[in-house]
Amino acid sequence: MILLTGGTGYIASHTAVALAQAGWRCVLLDNLANSPASTVQALTRITGSAPVWVQGDVRDGTLLDDLLARYPIQAVVHAASLKAVGEGGAQPSLYYDSNVSGTLSLLQAMQRAGLRRLVFSSSSTVYGNPSQTCLDENAPLAPLSPEARTKVMVEQILTDVAASHPDWRITSLRCFNPVGAHPSGLLGEAPRGQTLNLLTVMAQAAARQRPPLSLFGNDYPTPDGTGVRDYIHVMDLGQGHLAALRQMLSPEVDGSSGQGAVPRADGPAAASAAAAWPQRYQVLNLGRGQGVSVLQLLQAFEQHTGQRVPYQVAPRRLGDAACWFADTRRAQHALGWQAELGLAEMCTGAWRWQQRSHR
Secondary structure, eight states, X not given: OEEEETTTSHXXXXXXXXHHXXXXXXXXXXXXXXXXXXXXXXXXXXXXXXXXXEEXXXXXXXXXXXXXXXXXXXXXXXXXXXOOHHHHHHOHHHHIIIIIIHHHHHHHHHHHHTOOEEEEEEEGGGGOXXXXXXXXXXXXXXXXXXXXXXXXXXXXXXXXXXXXXXXXXXXXXXXXXXXXXXXXXXXXXXXXXXXXXXXXXXXXXXXXXXXXXXXXXXXXXXXXXXXXXXXXEHHHHHHHHHHHHHHHHSHHHHTSOOTTOOOOOSSHHHHHHHHOOOSSEEEEEESXXXXXXXHHHHHHHHHHHOOOOOEEEXXXXXXXXXXXXXXXXXXXXXXXXXXXXXXXXXXXXXXXXXXXXXX
C-alpha cells in the first residue's frame, strides 16, 4: 500500500487513480483544508474500489504512527501542502508550519516505523523568475514567495535526511504547470478558495462563472506577446509519481526478492529505469518539455471545446518571466517516463470537469 498525504488534493488524487490502475491500494490522508471529501467518492467511481480514507493532519505524529502501524505501507507520496501564493504572502507562518513542520512530522514518523521510501511532490516555483528558458534540475533556485521557499526548504531537508542513512530512497518531483482533469469529468481541481490554475480559470470564464480572463501582458518577447509556460496534464503527473515509486520499490533497487514490489510497466525503458537508482536522493523535473503561450492555450481551449473564452489584456505582473519550460531528459532517463497527453486532452478534460462539477 502507498500512503498519499494531501490525498484528496489535485495532484495526489490523480496519482491515486494511476496507482489504482496499476493494481495498488492507497491510504489517503488529508485534513480537507483545500479539497473536498467528495473526492473519495469520485475515486471510488473511477477505480471501482474505495481507497482507505483518513481525515487528519500530517502534523499529527500520533495519527501517523497509527497509520504506519495499522497498514502495510511500502512508500509515501507526500503532496500535503498549502500552495496559494497570495495567502502564503499574507500568512507566511501558516505556510511554514503546514509545509515545513508537516514534512518534519512525516519524516519523524517514517523514521520511527523504519520506512524510508518517499516521493515528494515539489514544484517548479522553486526556480522563481529564471533567466534561462529551458530549465534543467541544476538551474539556480530563486523562490519568490513563502510557498515556494517552503518547497526549497523541504528539498534541503530531504537531501540531509537521505544522507543520514543508507536505506533512504527519496525523489523530489518538481512539477511544472498542472492542468486538466480526469477524462471522466468526475475528478479535477476543486480548491476551497479561488484558483490560479489557468485552464480552470478559462473554463470558469467560458461558463460565465467569473469575470473575463485577464491576460497579464501581451508585449513579451514571445511569438504572440503572451507569457509561455510548460503546461502538463495532471494525469501525466500522476503517472510520473507512479514511475518514481516503481523505480524506488523495484527488486533491483531494494536488493530484495521482489515480494511486494510495485508492478512494473512492460518494456525495456521501464525495466532499465527501475534498475537505475543513482543515489539516495534525486530531483527530477516533470513537464512536457515544451512551452505553450497563454494565448495558444486559450485558442486550443476554444478549438477543442467549442466554447468562447472572454478575456481582457491586463498589465504584466511583477516578477513574471517571458518564457520558461522544463528540460525533462533526466526524468525520461531515470524513470522511463514522459508526458503523453496534449492540449486536446487538457482542454476537454477541464471543460468536462467544469460542466459536471457545477451541475
